[in-house]
Amino acid sequence: MVVGLHKKHSTLSVTNLSIGYGEKTISKNINFGLEPGELTAIVGINGIGKSTLLRTLGNAQPHLEGCLAVKGKPVAAYSPQDLSSEISMVLTEPIASKNLSVIELVALGRQPYTNWLGTLTATDKQKIKETIKSLGLEELQHKKCYELSDGQLQRVMIARALTQDTSIILLDEPTTHLDLYHKIQILKLLRSIAHTTKKIVIFTTHEIEMAIQLCDKMVLLDGKENYFGQPCELIEQKAFESLFPSDTVSFEPKTGSFRIKK
Numbered sequence: 001m002v003v004g005l006h007k008k009h010s011t012l013s014v015t016n017l018s019i020g021y022g023e024k025t026i027s028k029n030i031n032f033g034l035e036p037g038e039l040t041a042i043v044g045i046n047g048i049g050k051s052t053l054l055r056t057l058g059n060a061q062p063h064l065e066g067c068l069a070v071k072g073k074p075v076a077a078y079s080p081q082d083l084s085s086e087i088s089m090v091l092t093e094p095i096a097s098k099n100l101s102v103i104e105l106v107a108l109g110r111q112p113y114t115n116w117l118g119t120l121t122a123t124d125k126q127k128i129k130e131t132i133k134s135l136g137l138e139e140l141q142h143k144k145c146y147e148l149s150d151g152q153l154q155r156v157m158i159a160r161a162l163t164q165d166t167s168i169i170l171l172d173e174p175t176t177h178l179d180l181y182h183k184i185q186i187l188k189l190l191r192s193i194a195h196t197t198k199k200i201v202i203f204t205t206h207e208i209e210m211a212i213q214l215c216d217k218m219v220l221l222d223g224k225e226n227y228f229g230q231p232c233e234l235i236e237q238k239a240f241e242s243l244f245p246s247d248t249v250s251f252e253p254k255t256g257s258f259r260i261k262k
Helices: 052-055 100-114 123-132 148-162 178-197 208-212 232-237
Strands: 012-021 024-035 039-043 067-071 088-091 166-173 199-205 217-220 228-229 247-252 257-260
Touching: 012 052, 024 052, 024 067, 039 052, 039 178, 039 208, 052 088, 052 166, 052 199, 067 228, 088 148, 100 123, 100 148, 123 148, 148 166, 148 178, 178 199, 178 208, 208 232, 208 257, 217 232, 228 232
Parallel strands: 039 199, 039 217, 088 166, 166 199
Antiparallel strands: 012 024, 012 067, 217 228, 247 257
């Protein structure tokens, strides 16, 4: 159910989308549209297709049915080079080499704009410098990535995506392996990036209660309705109550939290 109806020409438009692998459909009838400056979470139980949807949005794997468009143009119609200037991704796969320094890893975000030798222009270097400063990474920029904590490395990966200067940033489980403080810190950072840079930031997460508090929009995959809208709208629609068996976990709409039934 599309609670928050999306505009016909949303920056990111998803219409009757079916996702999966080969002939296997994991989820279907997914509909939503997003505009610049919105932080959006994709939530749902394990195996429902959160990461598959995220990878499909980034064209890392093809969609099975429906329409997926960026700025009114089907994603499949973009060349890889052009799409890399519209969409950046931070996936859960480990980085190729942790021997890179922080500034070297962040600089990789400029690859869509460099020549075949990867030569950085003055504009590229300025963009890298601005991103490192805005994410508070100056003191870490010359450290090797293997020297960083999980939280620090996640900030660096976000910096690389931000340096790519795309209109859409996709992140798969950006708070995995982080403690509560750093989970909140990363999600607040993503919210700030969306609101201040006017980018669309989408992430998958199991941190549903945090997402309810911090996100502008949410996509709730349940295999049936696949709700979309503002958190307050989804609460009113009792969408979160469909996530878990009622005899195990109950959703408290007043607090936006889940309670374990003992």
